[in-house]
Amino acid sequence: MHLEAAMYRYSNGQISLSDFNQPAGMNLKESNRWVKKAQTIPWLDIEKRYAKLFTNRKGNVAKPLRLALGACIIQAEYGYSDEETALQIQENPYLQYFCGYPGYDDEKLPLIMGKAMKQQYEIFMVMCLLDNVSTRLL
Secondary structure, eight states, X not given: OOGGGGTOOOOOOOOOGGGSBOOTTOOOOTXXXXXXXXXXXXXXXXXXXXXXXXXXXXXXXXXXXXHHHHHHHHHHHHTOOHHHHHHHHHHOHHHHHHTTOSBOOOSSOOOOOOHHHHHHHHHHHHHHHHHHHHHHHX
């Protein structure tokens, strides 16, 4: 078992829209911008890099990258507060699909990104940027 596996659990990757558990009568459209955006992001590749941040075996298991990054993208797109971002995700099946939910669930409120989680995400983004710069220089 890799050390990072203890503090980070990998998701099942991108599910198809037809596999997204929808209540009777709900029919999400492939043409929706959040469905299209979700299908263009290399979630698994990003997740592998993200998991490397969590080598410490102490503390809580990290939130899934798809949820954390998805919430950040949604928040940046609309300029929502943390609380409003969580409410929008809770109420919108397209945003839930984008964030990697296995199906629509309006019962539980998703995470509200705390300061520590935002810092982890920012560190990860800086690492990605530095890696891209160094790759271009080689």
